[in-house]
Amino acid sequence: MAINQINNYIRLIDEHNVNKTGNIYINILKNEFIMLDEEIIIPRIPVSKLSYNEALPIVQTIIPIIPQFLSGHTLLEERQPPHELHSLHFTKVLEGSCINFYHVLRLDFKFGGDSSSIIEQGNNDYYPVYRTGRLYYKSRLVPTLKDFSDPITSIKLIQSITTESDQYFHTYAIFDDIDTSQQTNEFIQTLPDIFSIPATLYPFIVMDYYTACMNVPNPVPDELNRAVTIFEPLFFIIASHFLNVDVISPIDVLEASFSGLLEIQDNKFSPTPDLIQLSKEYFK
Structure with missing residues (x-):
């Protein structure tokens, strides 16, 4: 199977290999992309869905360019979220003190619209073959319990959201192409002013x-x-405003694990000056 071949290629990455990349930028849609030291050619991709057989030569091309991004990761058999049909989703589990985290790397290969980069025209069934010197991606840490499982099983803080459309309210349990900016803002508002970028x-x-x-x-x-x-520790501050964190980890364990970083009042965590300073230094 192509997915097994892809994961075998990733397992063979030498941990001493470094990325052949340049600066990282954010476009107007807040999508991250990284500049590559050399241009790559993305073959034609079906409009319907990028299969793993078709993705195999793409992965062979990018592994030597972003080995540090892919090292230790595994390609998900089922995309999460499933609507990103032209992306490849890679995960890696990272251990924390009280919880673990998935690192989810979602690489997007859909043609972006720069006609000057087209090598071969597309049609109704396929996107064009194109040349590019950049790679679009999402890179996120997703909190999970210590007894994590596959596929991605997060520590849920939100069960559903309700949006208004055509004078009707619609409730969504899966966030495919749904505006979640309100929930993002609610999370951020539980934290102090630690971010250098608005x-x-x-x-x-x-x-x-x-x-x-x-x-x-x-x-x-x-x-x-x-x-x-x-x-x-920042996640536990956010989580304490949405659920009883005892369901994640006992309070006494959290207090011991993050001594000097977290304070608790009325069953909600807040950061100590030390955590605020550490966070500001990280996000500067």
Whole structure:
């Protein structure tokens, strides 16, 4: 199976290999992309869905370019979220003190619309073959319990959202193409002023997978470990405003694990000055 071949290629990545990439940018849609040191060619992709057989040569092309992003990851057999039909979703589990985290890397290969990069025209069934010097992606830490499972099983803070459309209210339990900015703002408002970039420009904390996730724009191994260290206590602050955190981990265990970083009052956590300072240094 192609998925097994792809995962075998990833397992063979030498941990000493480094990315052949440049700067990371955010476009107007708040999508991250990284500049590549060399252009790559993306073959024609079906409009309906990128299959793993068709993805195999693409993965073979990008592994030497972003080995640090992919090292230790596994390609998901079922995409999460499932509507991203032209993306490949890779996951890696990172251990925290009281909970674990999935790192989810979602690489998007759908043609972006720059006609000058087209090598071969597309049609009703296929996107064009194109040349690109950038790679679009999402990179997120998703909190999960210590006894995590596959597929991605997050610590849910939100069960559903209700949106208004055509004068009717609609409730969604799965967030495919649904505006979750309100929930993202609610998460961020539980935290102090620790972000150097306004959330309106780029939110480091976002609502995804029914929970509060953290964007990690440069997901090389060292940065992922740093992100887990910062995000875990911040996540418990957010979570304490939406559920009883005892269902995640006993309060006394949390207090011992994050001594000097978290304070509790009225069953809600707040950051100590030390955590605020550490967070500001991380997000600067």
